[in-house]
Amino acid sequence: MDDIIVIKCGGSILAELTDSFFSSIKELQDKGMKIVIVHGGGPEIAQMLNSLNIPSEFVDGLRKTTPEVLELVEMVLAGSVNKKLVSNLAAQDMNSIGLSGIDGKLITATPINLETLGYVGTVENVNVELITSLINMNYVPVIAPIGVGKQGEKYNINADTAAASIATSLNAKHLLFVTNVPGIMKDGSVLKHVPVPEIETLISEGTIYGGMIPKVNAAVSAIKGGISEIMIVNGKSSLISFDGSLSGTKLTKELEVV
Numbered sequence: 242m243d244d245i246i247v248i249k250c251g252g253s254i255l256a257e258l259t260d261s262f263f264s265s266i267k268e269l270q271d272k273g274m275k276i277v278i279v280h281g282g283g284p285e286i287a288q289m290l291n292s293l294n295i296p297s298e299f300v301d302g303l304r305k306t307t308p309e310v311l312e313l314v315e316m317v318l319a320g321s322v323n324k325k326l327v328s329n330l331a332a333q334d335m336n337s338i339g340l341s342g343i344d345g346k347l348i349t350a351t352p353i354n355l356e357t358l359g360y361v362g363t364v365e366n367v368n369v370e371l372i373t374s375l376i377n378m379n380y381v382p383v384i385a386p387i388g389v390g391k392q393g394e395k396y397n398i399n400a401d402t403a404a405a406s407i408a409t410s411l412n413a414k415h416l417l418f419v420t421n422v423p424g425i426m427k428d429g430s431v432l433k434h435v436p437v438p439e440i441e442t443l444i445s446e447g448t449i450y451g452g453m454i455p456k457v458n459a460a461v462s463a464i465k466g467g468i469s470e471i472m473i474v475n476g477k478s479s480l481i482s483f484d485g486s487l488s489g490t491k492l493t494k495e496l497e498v499v
Contacts, residue, residue: 245275245376245413249404252281253452254421254476255322260332262476266381267333275376278337278383279407281400282322286314302455306359306397314397315341318385326383337381342388343395345371348403350388350396362388362396364403367410401459409466416468418456419476424490425449425457434491437461460492469493 246269250258270276286304290297290313298305306314319341330337342348350362365388375382386403388396401418408416424431427448435443440457443449449457460471474489 244273245277245408245411246415246417247277247279247404247408247411247413248417248419249400250278250280250326250476251400251418251420252283252285252322254419255280255282255285255325257421258329258419258476260329263329263333263335266330267335270335270379270381276381277372277376277407277411277413278326278381279386279400279404280318280322280326280383281386282314282318285322286317289313289317300357302452303353303358303361303399304397305357306361308360311360311395311397315385315387315395319343319387323383323385330381330383335381336379337383338375339383339385341385342398342403346389347371347384348386348388348398348406350390350398352390352396360394360396362390362398364388364398364406367407369410372407372411399455399459401456402462405459405463405466405468408468409463412467416460416463416471418460418471418473420456420473421475421477422453422473423475423478423488424473425453431488432490434493436493436495437464438495440492457492464492464494 266276295309297310323339327337327339340347345368347368348364349366351365353361353363372382386398386400388398390396425435440461444454463471471492472489
């Protein structure tokens with residue numbers, strides 16, 4: 242749909258998002274845009290795991306998720322983090338509804354590798370009808386990336402991957418990754434535009450590294466799925482606007498001809 246914007250808010254930036262950031266989302270809604278928010282919560286999860294002395298490790302950038310870790314991940318993502326975002330939107334007089342991927346089978350998932358990653362899932366299907374019904378009633382779905390399997394088992398899903406799958410399934414006009422960095426950096430400067438064919442080189446040379454890798458890979462998946470343009474922006478300095486003032490890194494299928 243031409244008027245859908247999927248906004249992925251990274252866990253690292255959630256505590257720093259300002260009232261102005263949320264009011265800019267309200268302005269977009271007032272202009273007729275349909276908003277869907279997907280969020281992470283890594284720092285809050287790590288803090289809770291540490292406080293409860295629950296061991297946790299990362300494999301290929303993904304948190305290995307045992308049943309004990311999964312219970313805590315769900316509590317944090319679908320609980321405190323999700324409801325804080327809903328409250329921030331309510332403060333802007335916006336109707337929003339907090340969901341996890343389990344609700345209404347919003348995100349069905351299958352395990353990536355039970356042996357090495359535990360209950361970490363990949364998206365199999367998105368319940369487009371549920372999301373469309375909510376946004377058509379002018380609600381903002383706020384989605385925690387916990388998926389559900391065929392037998393009701395739960396899976397921890399990378400939030401970037403979940404956002405890309407949701408944007409693709411909805412045929413969204415925009416997908417926005419809101420993070421705590423200005424975009425993809427090279428030699429101290431933000432790369433304003435990165436076409437998909439250059440991404441592999443940027444990863445291999447170390448320009449794209451760490452947590453930016455799954456974000457960019459999710460963006461590539463969304464572009465291949467039909468999203469024409471994706472932005473990575475800094476939530477501390479960027480208000481959500483598409484009037485040309487949005488700064489960050491733009492990812493597209495090919496190099497644009499100006």
